[in-house]
Amino acid sequence: MANRLCQSFSRSWRWSALFLCTLLAAGCGGGGGPSTVDPGNPPPPSTSVTVSGKVTFDRILFAPTGEGGLDPNSPIELPARGVVVEAVSGSSVIATTTTNELGDYSLTVPSNTPMFIRVKAQMLKTGASPTWNFRVLNNTTGQLYALVSSTFNSGTSDSSRNLRAASGWTGSSYGETRAAAPFAILDTVYQAKELIHSAASVNLPPLDLFWSPSNAPTVARFCVQDGDIGTTFYWFGGDDPDDCGDPVPEGIYILGNFSVGDTDEFDQHVIAHEFGHYIEETLSRSDSIGGSHGPDDKLDLRVAFSEGWGNAFAGMVLNDPVYRDSYQGNARDFSFDLEQDSGGQEGWYSEDSVGEILWDLFDSGTESGDSIALGFGPILNAMRNGQRTTWALTSIFSFLEALRDEVPSQSAAINQLRNGEQISGTDAFGTGESNDGGDALNWPVYRSVALNSGQQPFCVRVQSGTNIENKLGFSKFFRLNLASASTVTIQVVGTADPGTPGSVAAQDPDVWVYRQGVPIAFRETVGQTEQLSQIQLSAGTYIIEVYDYELVAGPTPRCMTINVTGT
Amino acid sequence: MKTSRIAVIPLAALALTLGACGSDTDPETAAAVPPPAAKPTVQPEQSPVDPTAKMARAVGSGKPGAAVDIKYDFKDRPEVGKPVEVKIAFIPGAGVESLEAKISDMDGITVAGGLNPQFNNVQAGQPYEHTFSLLANRAGVFYVSVEVTTHFGEASTARTFAIPLAVGDIAAEQGQKKKSAPTRDATGEAIESMPAKET
Numbered sequence: 001m002a003n004r005l006c007q008s009f010s011r012s013w014r015w016s017a018l019f020l021c022t023l024l025a026a027g028c029g030g031g032g033g034p035s036t037v038d039p040g041n042p043p044p045p046s047t048s049v050t051v052s053g054k055v056t057f058d059r060i061l062f063a064p065t066g067e068g069g070l071d072p073n074s075p076i077e078l079p080a081r082g083v084v085v086e087a088v089s090g091s092s093v094i095a096t097t098t099t100n101e102l103g104d105y106s107l108t109v110p111s112n113t114p115m116f117i118r119v120k121a122q123m124l125k126t127g128a129s130p131t132w133n134f135r136v137l138n139n140t141t142g143q144l145y146a147l148v149s150s151t152f153n154s155g156t157s158d159s160s161r162n163l164r165a166a167s168g169w170t171g172s173s174y175g176e177t178r179a180a181a182p183f184a185i186l187d188t189v190y191q192a193k194e195l196i197h198s199a200a201s202v203n204l205p206p207l208d209l210f211w212s213p214s215n216a217p218t219v220a221r222f223c224v225q226d227g228d229i230g231t232t233f234y235w236f237g238g239d240d241p242d243d244c245g246d247p248v249p250e251g252i253y254i255l256g257n258f259s260v261g262d263t264d265e266f267d268q269h270v271i272a273h274e275f276g277h278y279i280e281e282t283l284s285r286s287d288s289i290g291g292s293h294g295p296d297d298k299l300d301l302r303v304a305f306s307e308g309w310g311n312a313f314a315g316m317v318l319n320d321p322v323y324r325d326s327y328q329g330n331a332r333d334f335s336f337d338l339e340q341d342s343g344g345q346e347g348w349y350s351e352d353s354v355g356e357i358l359w360d361l362f363d364s365g366t367e368s369g370d371s372i373a374l375g376f377g378p379i380l381n382a383m384r385n386g387q388r389t390t391w392a393l394t395s396i397f398s399f400l401e402a403l404r405d406e407v408p409s410q411s412a413a414i415n416q417l418r419n420g421e422q423i424s425g426t427d428a429f430g431t432g433e434s435n436d437g438g439d440a441l442n443w444p445v446y447r448s449v450a451l452n453s454g455q456q457p458f459c460v461r462v463q464s465g466t467n468i469e470n471k472l473g474f475s476k477f478f479r480l481n482l483a484s485a486s487t488v489t490i491q492v493v494g495t496a497d498p499g500t501p502g503s504v505a506a507q508d509p510d511v512w513v514y515r516q517g518v519p520i521a522f523r524e525t526v527g528q529t530e531q532l533s534q535i536q537l538s539a540g541t542y543i544i545e546v547y548d549y550e551l552v553a554g555p556t557p558r559c560m561t562i563n564v565t566g567t
Numbered sequence: 568m569k570t571s572r573i574a575v576i577p578l579a580a581l582a583l584t585l586g587a588c589g590s591d592t593d594p595e596t597a598a599a600v601p602p603p604a605a606k607p608t609v610q611p612e613q614s615p616v617d618p619t620a621k622m623a624r625a626v627g628s629g630k631p632g633a634a635v636d637i638k639y640d641f642k643d644r645p646e647v648g649k650p651v652e653v654k655i656a657f658i659p660g661a662g663v664e665s666l667e668a669k670i671s672d673m674d675g676i677t678v679a680g681g682l683n684p685q686f687n688n689v690q691a692g693q694p695y696e697h698t699f700s701l702l703a704n705r706a707g708v709f710y711v712s713v714e715v716t717t718h719f720g721e722a723s724t725a726r727t728f729a730i731p732l733a734v735g736d737i738a739a740e741q742g743q744k745k746k747s748a749p750t751r752d753a754t755g756e757a758i759e760s761m762p763a764k765e766t
Contacts, residue, residue: 088754091754091755092754093754117763118758118760119763120758138759141749141757141759142749142757143749143757143758143759144756144757144758144759145758145759145761146758146759146760146761147760147761147762147763148760148761148762148763149763149765150762150765161765162765162766163763163764163765164763164764164765164766165761165763165764166764177761177762179761179762179763216710216729217726217727217728217729218710218729218730218731219637219639219728219729219730219731220730220731221731228729228731230629231629231630231632231726232629232630233627233628233629233630234627234628235627257710257729259673259674259710259712260673260710260712260727260729261671261712261714261727261729262714262727264630270630273630273631274628274630277628286628288628290627290628290629291629292629292632292634292636293629293631293632294631294632294633294634294660294724294726295631295722295724296633296634296660296661296662296663296717296719296722296724297634297660297661297662298661298662306628307628307631310628310631311631323631325630325631325632325725327714327725327727328669328714328727332725334716334723334724334725336631336722336724342720342721342722343719343720343721343722344662344719344720344722345662351631463661463691464660464661464690464691464692465634465660465661465691465692466634466635466636466658466659466660466691466692467636467660471661553691553692554692
């Protein structure tokens with residue numbers, strides 16, 4: 001289309017059209033290769049020349065030995081793939097293209113013109129599916145990173161300009177501009193995109209990735225414009241202001257402050273993990289409530305799946321089950337291997353278990369307990385289909401049900417993997433699950449509740465730990481099936497349970513109601529009684545989440561009753 | 568004021584002290600939450616729309632790390648040239664058997680005392696306290712880096728915390744910096760140019 005449009009221009013208009021045509025070519029699927037001249041087109045006027053070259057970046061690799069951190073003194077030079085390249089003259093962009101898989105670009109520009117080459121930290125493809133737009137910006141300035149050449153004159157003959165984004169490492173620290181960082185981040189995104197598109201030609205919604213040399217793991221202060229971001233994370237779904245009163249744009253925020261001790265731009269598993277959250281949220285569905293987590297945690301089932309998915313997705317993108325995350329500047333790292341039991345928690349509440357199951361579903365290797373090698377296609381299909389539409393909350397249970405629906409012939413092998421992680425629930429709601437995570441109060445995974453069936457006592461407890469709101473035992477989940485549209489009242493009252501020794505009344509119950517993961521209603525007022533009155537619900541399955549806002553870690557069960565009435 | 572738990576969780580995970588998303592308004596009348604783009608579309612069950620509803624959907628999912636939290640306290644306000652005692656409490660999560668930390672300074676501040684505390688046979692949720700001293704050499708905003716490694720079974724994980732401190736009056740400078748608009752290049756784009764190595 002773009003080329004046909006270009007042919008229709010008269011010769012006298014060609015110079016004006018050149019800029020437009022170049023833009024159109026890049027914007028209509030030209031991504032993935034250097035701009036070329038259509039054989040059907042007349043050759044460009046002799047007053048144009050070609051500037052071509054290769055764009056590369058320095059990748060700093062991990063030391064071969066575990067815990068050895070990154071090796072910044074031995075970077076390798078890799079192609080910057082699929083990034084936007086522009087020729088800029090004065091205040092105008094006079095030609096644009098994207099690099100191909102080798103990092104090569106080629107631009108047709110006017111001869112005898114002063115200009116420079118600008119490589120944006122942006123992967124962009126518009127037009128025909130699949131499309132994408134990934135950018136790396138500095139969250140402290142709002143600026144898009146770009147690698148720029150020196151200014152030169154295009155002259156009268158074709159020329160070559162190779163541009164390298166250097167790491168900026170000067171022996172013991174980053175003493176120069178860290179130009180490689182944004183392109184290293186994009187390179188991991190490129191690999192993730194390739195994995196997705198190897199399985200499905202889907203459009204990927206725009207995503208901004210925010211990195212700055214100032215981004216620090218700050219505690220007690222969250223101001224993205226100052227670089228106080230807390231950790232590397234994916235943020236979506238809200239317009240909440242930060243501690244400085246500024247909005248927090250959606251995207252992936254990445255640590256970069258070397259002097260404070262943690263940088264992640266070269267930690268590919270970390271970036272791919274966060275990209276996995278983006279994929280889960282945009283192509284599938286995530287009911288995760290977020291929060292701090294690790295392989296040694298017993299987590300809320302929604303969080304366990306989302307984080308285990310992130311870990312496994314990172315392994316799939318990089319075809320490497322060993323997750324490594326550098327710290328102490330870049331001098332050390334910790335790791336875990338999805339192919340091995342690390343000693344972390346095992347069960348439906350464990351990101352470790354979820355990650356190991358997903359990796360074994362994907363990988364081609366088989367070992368004891370792993371007789372399956374699905375590759376990525378069925379996994380992505382399960383995420384896009386059954387996991388997205390499940391009536392249950394998103395968890396390992398709902399995912400495995402979705403996967404069994406995709407590849408029913410593999411159900412036995414899937415269940416074998418599941419059993420190996422001490423998980424026995426047979427459907428999306430974990431029916432038949434026997435693993436209570438060491439506390440009988442956590443069983444069953446979902447309780448059933450029916451209209452007008454009277455008060456049902458239950459208790460919550462998180463026996464130990466910190467940041468308990470996203471941990472196993474904090475919330476209790478109820479499944480409500482409505483055969484027809486109903487007007488429903490849900491009342492929860494904090495009261496000690498005579499059947500639970502040592503229990504006390506919950507101090508401040510709160511209630512949320514979800515339909516396919518979407519919050520439909522909630523109530524979070526202070527006090528021992530919480531009531532959602534006369535809510536109109538259509539037929540279907542609803543999940544009711546109840547917790548005690550004032551719950552603290554400890555051995556004492558906090559108990560409540562739930563009563564659901566309606567017509 | 569009671570703060571929505573769902574909104575707080577991700578922020579707490581980022582060690583925030585955000586208290587702006589209160590939900591002690593009547594949430595029942597504000598119950599309909601606009602489904603995000605990727606969610607299955609369902610008919611809203613309630614109206615009108617809660618102006619804080621999007622907050623309730625805000626989620627921050629961070630990278631994996633050690634199951635440990637820290638709290639800290641400066642005995643006095645940090646001043647240039649005056650040593651101040653800093654107390655840190657390490658609070659391990661469930662499953663952690665032992666932990667160790669490395670406390671580091673940066674240009675402009677100096678830390679001293681025990682900078683590599685270790686704790687064995689720790690109990691989840693219990694605070695393990697440690698004290699060190701800090702000397703600011705000049706005014707400014709600084710960070711003390713605390714890298715904590717936890718051990719469980721045969722595995723280890725780590726998490727880095729940056730404790731911020733302001734020495735001297737830097738509020739005006741910070742405010743001015745925060746409000747500055749992005750610098751734009753000649754083409755009008757907000758670009759941060761980085762020089763390439765050319766061949």
